Amino acid sequence: MNRSLFMGGIPGTMSRRGFLRACAIATAAMGLPMEMVPKVAEAASDPKRPSVVWLHFQECTGCSESLLRASHPDIATLILDLISLDYHETLMAAAGKQAEEDLEKAIERGNYLLVVEGGIPLKDGGIYCKIAGKKAVDILKHAAEKAVAIIAIGTCAAYGGIQAAKPNPTGAVGVSDIIKDKPIINVPGCPPNPHNFLSTVLYYLTFKKLPPTDKFGRPLFAYGRKIHDHCERRPHFDEGRYVEQFGDVGHRLGFCLYKVGCKGPETYSNCPVIRFNDVEVWPVSVGNGCYGCTEPNFWDTMTPFHKRLPNVKIPGGKGIQASATEIGKAALGVTAAALAIHAGVGIAKRLATGSKSEE
Amino acid sequence: MAVYEKKYVWSILLRLFHWTFAPSIFTLIVTGLYIHWPWTNTWLEGSHQFTMAIMRWIHFIAGMLFTCAVIARLYLWFFGNKYERVWDFLPITGRNIKNLFSTLLYYAYLTDHHEERLGHNALAGTAYFFTILLAIVQFLTGLYLLYPEGSLFTSIGATLFGTQQVARFIHYILNWYFAWFALVHIYIVVWNDIKHPEGLISSIFDGFKFAKKEQ
Incomplete structure (x- = not known):
């Protein structure tokens, strides 16, 4: 397939036009007026790139994939140009001990944006997800200490995702269930739209704060409407x-x-x-x-x-489920039958004992 | 022969509540089930049909009336006449707890003793109490679904119920509760009206019941 059909350039190189286009899309996605595009572009081209530590826990890397494999490479390029990605397990060249050192160095330097992808298991002390012998929950707490803000990318990092589905065997939760003292923004989706992640990052770079969110911690510019x-x-x-x-x-x-x-x-x-x-x-x-x-x-x-x-779980049944409509109809039917029996008993009683009603 | 006297029991506001609540429930169930499962097919594009939008419109108006009715009943729980106040019928006093059990036995044909009461009996009163509580849940979930973006109701709904889907699920399950309640309520009212000449059904129209006169 001729991929160049959808490509604005080769990854790693970005035209000025492509850069401004991506900034304009992000500005529009944030719900900001077009006058803000230069400001966003300015923030995006600031040579002082913020350090980003990107952690992976219980996930499928689909969020990273959707970001990087966007058919139009400008988004991925822009994001990778915007930030200094100091730790990202699937993207970085380093491996093993060296990788762990990079993480420690980045954390020591502090003042970084922490991006979390994947849920964090808490059951049995959190032993169900370990990287380099350390538990996911400990890595997260450690990395969150010096982070300026946290972006939970994907539904897993935001709310626990598929591993938190009933019966949630590993006790998986989202970042905001563990970290309480840092600004956290959720960019959920399975996977989330890369533009929403980009816009969140750009919003932070432009205004030095996280965008306003709804009750579930999602940026209103992207998740404000049904x-x-x-x-x-x-x-x-x-x-x-x-x-x-x-x-x-x-x-x-x-x-x-x-x-x-x-x-x-x-x-x-x-x-x-x-x-x-x-x-x-x-x-x-x-x-x-x-x-x-x-x-x-x-x-x-x-x-x-x-x-x-x-579906509705039937109480007392062993995992038996039925649709709410079936249960509603059954309850009505049983009740109607019970009322008919009640009326029948009343009539029978009256026939047997004679009228009891008061004069 | 027993002599009966006319007693004023249900105030105008209570009767207004009842006659707003009951038809709104009927309308809400009919239109609500349609919204849940739109069974008509209007596979004609460019026609003038607007079926779902009209059903939703009727549902919303009925929902507003339902909400007003519930608020009126809540007011009467505390500021109504002595038969309408909540402590007259909740099983929180010795008199009402006794009445709750005697009513259960009476309804099950296990006793012929019928306690004369002008207001709700304790069993009915308890059922109405929980129905009003569920009605509050119903209108809160409804308002959350109706005003999904950034209103007070969105905030209340997201806090109490979580996502829209959970609210929708509760809203739908309670739809069946109200259908069930209407069926049982009408049956028991008719049954009582047949058993006792106290004018139960007409009382919700004119407010008067009939009580045996002390002789």
Whole structure:
């Protein structure tokens, strides 16, 4: 495949045009006016590059991958040019003892931005994730001590992610469950949009503080609005045109994916606006509903992914689940039957003993 | 022959509460189930249909009325007449605890003794109490879903329930509770009205019940 179709340049080199373009996209994503582009560009081209320590814990490196393999290389290049990436296990040349030394040196120098990717297990003293013989939770606490701010990239670092899904065998949690005394910003998603990460970094470099966030610690510029309210299929929702099942006529005509379990109505993210991979796609545009991957505990609350609501655990049953509708209908049916029996008993009693009602 | 006298029990505000609450619940269940699972198909593009938006619009208006009704009932819990106040029917006094058990036995046809009470019996009162609490959860989740961005309700909703999906789930489960409650409530009211000539059903229209006159 001719990758140059989507490439603005060879990674490592960046045109002035590409640089300004990326700054303009990031400025727009942050919800800032265009007058701010020069300021953002200035911050981005500051020769004093901030030191960044990037830690990996329980994760799949998908967040790093999505950042680096963005079809348009300018984002990755810009990020790597913006910052002095002093420690990143999958990217750095150093290995083994040398790598650990780099980390220690970076931590000693202090004044760095800490990026965390992956959940942190706490169960049984946190033994389920170890790097160089040290527990993830200890590495995080140690690295967080001298960090100026922490960015939790991806849903795992933000809220625990897939390893925190029930029954959460390793007791995985997000960064903000452990570190309480540092400014932390969550950039969730599975993976998050690289633009949102870039914008968060640029916001920090431009204003020297983290952007305003919602209740779940997510930057409002990227996670302030619901997917449903910006979705290109929204008119089909309002007018009652739905995909009944994948592959049907409605699906081919691009109708709303609500009935096949799209979680757009309960998920906050700018996916429909900023889209992915510079080729203007996102899940809904290619015919699959949103999975709600930017929401805390989405593996528990958003599954089954192709149903509207999670199943209900039946109390007392051993993991038996049923849909809320089935349970609601069953409860109504049983109650109606019970009431009919009650009425029947009353009538039978009256027939047997004669009318008891007061005169 | 027993002689009955007319007694004023339910104030106008309580009756207004009831007749706002009940139809709004009916409307909310019908439109809510549609919103959960839109069963009509309008596979015509460029037509004038606006089905889901209209259902949602009706649902929101009914939800606002529901919320107002709940607030009115909460007010009456503390400032209503003596039959409407919460301590008249909650099983927190000896009289009410006794009444709770005697009502249970009576409803189960295990005793013929029926305690005369003008207000709610303790069993009904307890059920209404929890229903109002669940109604508060219902309108808070509803307002959270309706105002998803940066309002007071977003803040309350995210704090109490977490994500929108959790709020939606609770909102949907409670929909079935209210359907269940309506069914049981109507049955028991009719059953009581048949058993006793106290004018239970008409009391929610005109406010009067009938009590045996002391002779």
